[in-house]
Amino acid sequence: MGCLEDWFRYEEELYARGYSLVAGVDEAGRGPLAGPVVAAAVILPGRVFLSGLNDSKKIPPGRREELAHQIKQVALDWAIGLSTVKEIELLNIHYASLLAMRRAVLGLKVVPEFLLVDGRFYLELSLPQRALVGGDASCASIAAASILAKVARDQLMRICHHLYPQYGFDHHKGYPTVEHRQALARWGPCPLHRLTFRGVK
Template sequence: MTQQGLVFQSATDLVAGVDEVGRGPLAGDVVAAAVILDPKKPIAGLTDSKALTAKRREQLSEEIKARALSWCIARASVAEIDELNILQASLLAMSRAVAGLSVVPEFCQIDGNKLPKGLPCPAEAIVKGDSLIPAIGAASILAKVQRDAEMVELDQRYPEYGFARHKGYPTPVHLAALKAHGVIAAHRRSYAPVRAILTTNRST
């Protein structure tokens, strides 16, 4: 499943920034975004989403969607994470985000040190690119806002796990809830803390 933004005007250099969010959590999809910024409509404050407050991320997310030449949010599912491993699932999500752009980029700048397969153009991997490259920062913001919203929604369905607070990460609160209430469909069974609960339940 992807969410697409509308393309407004073609640019001479269509460079897409690409990032993902959600490698560390024990639950939920890994979410990626790709963004082609419009040089005629600069957006101030684009950086690593983790360096911003939730309110600022949400404000910037709306600006990005309104001003970017093109944007797309994509994902790899919990089942794909468990089948492929989190690295390959993250790369798959990023590849889907690029493929979902409403225009084909001429170049991609990817956060991290690995490149997804099947990109439609040349690309480079940039370690800590989300804090160095505005387009990658924009992608990290879109992905983070989307994934956090999904965790809040999951919290409404399963309030006993505290997803709105920890966003699926293995905090003491989350680990305690796992032990008390067990594993739900949103949990990543390939992750050690979840696998340990399943093993314990099978042996009792």
Template sequence: MNWIEYEQNAELKGYKAICGVDEAGRGPLAGPVCAAAVILPPNTIIDGVNDSKKLTEKKREALFNVIKETAVSYCIAYASVEEIESINILNATMLAMKRAVEGLDVKADYAMIDGNKMPPLDIDGETIVKGDAKSMSIACASILAKVSRDRLLYEYAKEYPQYQFDKHKGYGTAAHREAIIKYGPCPYHRMSFLTKILK
């Protein structure tokens, strides 16, 4: 498999600063959605990088710093629980991706977006379904987004230990649902996601 095929194709079209973009946290019942954008040096393959969902937490944590050190530029951005509630999770995800791309300190001229929907960017780009398993830049972005969001949920767990955010990272596990029913929601919960639980 060629991990840099998409990057190389964009380079052949004349683009110079190609960023991979992915998000973490669309599905959870709590916490923000996080997106990352990563520009790698041309033809770079980082050993061990894969779709973040296929890696252990320990492996993701180890790669987090390697990716940051290797990247030409990277940016990690969020859309808040309030924004998710206000504009819905899809639009909030697009907003977080837009913030990540626009927050790069080296301006990207091409964006490869994981999934099938393009955020509103002022540069060219393409969407790649399952891009985190096909493109090195997107896979790196998926790791940065996942690790950053997980770290945030560990902080929430210290503040609200009864929900065990450190265990499920806000996803709707049985234990998490039971805690919501028992204790009610906290300020980090997405109320629009809880309608079936809090009937």
């Protein structure tokens, strides 16, 4: 995405319709073989400038953490929600992701008037909302949420590394890398692994 106006066009449309508290919502961790799925909800104060804002997957880790700190400083409110490995196994990753996003929204102290949700699905909440496919690369609020979710999940996986250091969670964060697959072949799954996922079961 290019200029600031492009990033905030969805929010601007809502401001013009009378909404002032717009929350972006996104998740991180649908694809890994281990660990929770983590979501974030962020309410930005209008057209705030955040240099380098983008889809979290396109930002280097160090810069992502810097941006996460800036987002927390300027946001009117933000919150993190997650679904556990057990919930992923019970519900499947799709519904667990929606649950994590719902929890993030419910964790906000400031009640949003409208939600912009990454993806094509809506959340089970009595709030007006719009689903945006590719929203993390086109909408400022969703991009901010994607960064907070990714940073929070990475931090959790670094903690998990201390519990199960043989898997290298601090490197791959549970994603199906060669290193991770080799560790799985050698050690078998641990309680953090998603047993129903191909590559684990």
